[in-house]
Amino acid sequence: MIDDENDERPVLDNHLHLDPDAHRGIDAVRDFARLGGTHLLVVNKPSWHLGVEADTGEDFRPVFERTIDIVSDATAELPGRAWPVLGVHPGLISRLVDDRGYSPDEAREIMQGGLDVAAEFVARGEALALKSGRPHYDVSEAVWDASNAVTCHAFEHGSELGCAVQLHAEATEDMTAVAEWAEDRGLPAHKVVKHYAAGRLNGPTPSVMSDKDRLERAAERAVEHDAPFLMETDYVDDPDRPGAVLGPKTVPRRVRWLLESGHEQAVHTAHVDTPALVYGIDTEGTLERA
Template identity: 70%
Template structure:
């Protein structure tokens, strides 16, 4: 099957790739064949790759792995891939519940991991850091520690001139985080809630590619991105959505005459949030 061209850059804003995953680089080929051109590849949670971090420096192996697979992905794309590096907010529970860390100690280790991610950002490779707070019920101590990590990530992103992707609780209102971003010197529109529905206040939404979410996002007239959160997990091969989903949804929007919204999600918002030019980087 030949490469499909949709006449526009097509960016998946958040997915994971793993050389030992379900599909690895074959997932990128599926994406490209369906018309996909650009990817933001987020490092997998450290423990999924078998790393149990003791120090911030221990995250370096996870980040290096991500940089390697981003280079491989770029080789397969008409556009290119970029890394997003950080510390998954769910790590706090692994540290506290399974490894006996106090919440504040867990936060210290996570902040140290973000400091290492920020070193890479300062050197120019990642276009965003990744942080957030748990999306499930936690104690007040863990919640407060998590918010400290999130605020540290905002500060680091501001200092290094990159965006910040967040994994958070299910919500349509992150104006609290938008205000913290302002405090940290990071424009709130450069903060992205990954796994968003079609409605979100406070920061930029990266919309999971459910058709009803996309219709809401398109109608809103607001900046948005599109993602699958593909996890490349051998035990859950299609989760969360398959790599062909964003190109298929772009095609669906174009067939409905929503060219302006496609441009917003795949050219204008990526430029405003990450400073990336999806048109100039298209071969």
């Protein structure tokens, strides 16, 4: 457990997945809370992992609804709360083009349609943010261009709704061009969040994978440059890959390690200041300890 004097501290995992049917689900949330975790941003699993092979944007609706259901259940287990992040995994474009015979433009239309549906949930206050991005592996130029168009479509929704957009993308420490695409559409760069980020990133706000080396770099940068960052596990809740990517206990454990290493301000940045800046959420005000 986190030490008693830190019992009132928010501890947020910014990006993980929960399977509503097939794996640990709420048990993973209980593990997170037991170690001192308080808040979660739960991203819907890829649509095909929940048995949905989308042909239209409307086909994503049950994926989003199931995610919202398990987020509600997760909130009941937390001293803080959980929020849904809804969108279309960028890897879907390869599934649509390579496996199902759609053209890149047709795949783009399906994926943009899914984002349109996700945006409905954000507009109604049922979800906090959107998810989009582009493949982190080599693809054809046509697929790359279509993926970037999908990403920009998410930015347009983010601008209209005033919400953040989490991105799944290639490993890099410089996404200034992508952040500029967002700003060109009226979405501030700090509301673009690169999930699975390293400890340093130019452009969007980094959601840093919670291994010690990355967090050390992020913590130092937060202090030296007043740079925002978030912490995540990208826990996938997959019965075929138990514990992947990092387990649900990781963020609370890494918060304790950061505090023991003297990174008090960086912890506050990641779990209070940055969530407020990026998402407009109050992790302190929504925290109730028994």
